[in-house]
Amino acid sequence: MLKINQLGKTYGDFQALKSVTLEASSGEVFGLLGANGAGKTTLLRTLATLLSPTSGSASVNGFDIVRQAQQVRASIGLVSGGMGLHDRLTGRETLKYFASLYGLSAGRTEERIETLNQQLDLKDLLDIRAGGFSTGMKQKIVVARALVHDPPVLLLDEAASGLDVLARRTLLDLVTALHSQERLIVYSTHVMSEVEELCDRVAVISGGEVLKVGTVNELVQDSGESNLERAFFRLLSEQKLLPAQKKGVVRG
Numbered sequence: 001m002l003k004i005n006q007l008g009k010t011y012g013d014f015q016a017l018k019s020v021t022l023e024a025s026s027g028e029v030f031g032l033l034g035a036n037g038a039g040k041t042t043l044l045r046t047l048a049t050l051l052s053p054t055s056g057s058a059s060v061n062g063f064d065i066v067r068q069a070q071q072v073r074a075s076i077g078l079v080s081g082g083m084g085l086h087d088r089l090t091g092r093e094t095l096k097y098f099a100s101l102y103g104l105s106a107g108r109t110e111e112r113i114e115t116l117n118q119q120l121d122l123k124d125l126l127d128i129r130a131g132g133f134s135t136g137m138k139q140k141i142v143v144a145r146a147l148v149h150d151p152p153v154l155l156l157d158e159a160a161s162g163l164d165v166l167a168r169r170t171l172l173d174l175v176t177a178l179h180s181q182e183r184l185i186v187y188s189t190h191v192m193s194e195v196e197e198l199c200d201r202v203a204v205i206s207g208g209e210v211l212k213v214g215t216v217n218e219l220v221q222d223s224g225e226s227n228l229e230r231a232f233f234r235l236l237s238e239q240k241l242l243p244a245q246k247k248g249v250v251r252g
């Protein structure tokens with residue numbers, strides 16, 4: 001479903017992604033865990049074909065992110081950055097507008113809105129204008145909008161960031177509700193508890209590099225630490241303090 005092979009991205013002289021290699025399958029909620037500036041947004045936007053990679057390759061749903069960008073775009077839903085909702089449009093109008101951009105027929109659009117209504121419990125949101133939404137309501141419609149064309153891959157980039165406690169709970173419950181065998185959800189965050197609650201596996205990213213991939217339990221056990229936060233900081237300190245030794249271990 002998702003294959004990333006030695007993917008690199010530079011901004012001018014600055015290398016934001018350094019040879020990232022990862023794989024994830026449908027049915028997984030796959031976490032990208034990293035501090036601010038680790039490279040999570042760069043990685044997700046490159047996978048979403050909004051940025052061009054400088055080196056390496058990746059495929060999403062079997063499509064190459066450079067040579068088959070259109071097919072990749074049709075295969076993903078992306079939630080990243082601002083919400084970008086039009087205050088005067090109701091939830092239903094927002095979903096219909098995006099469905100039309102994806103070329104869905106009127107009948108298929110109604111079907112999808114009904115399915116999303118059931119999955120995400122949209123109810124009144126469909127008939128209220130976005131200008132009157134709470135933050136949690138807005139985030140629900142933003143997630144529904146990303147799923148209107150029923151993509152097999154959903155990319156969520158720090159989607160809970162900046163939400164109040166109620167809106168954040170709504171989002172985490174949505175991700176749980178969307179967890180299904182047919183879909184891969186890639187969930188980027190810097191919040192350990194979100195990874196612990198949601199993710200089947202997680203990649204720890206720092207300085208544009210993948211430091212470790214595994215389940216939360218594997219990461220904690222392999223580190224010899226007592227919890228994910230401590231395991232995370234141990235990985236980061238090893239990266240900073242022992243680069244030569246770490247490289248030696250990888251090569252050996």
Ligand SMILES: Nc1ncnc2c1ncn2[C@@H]1O[C@H](COP(=O)(O)OP(=O)(O)OP(=O)(O)O)[C@@H](O)[C@H]1O
Nearest residue numbers: 011014016034035036037038039040041042043158
């Ligand atoms: N357009 C750009 N030009 C130059 N440097 C950039 C650009 N975008 C991001 N960077 C740098 O690339 C690195 C990775 O940024 P990125 O936004 O991918 O990280 P992140 O893990 O998503 O962090 P955050 O959660 O803060 O967005 C950072 O050092 C950032 O300053």
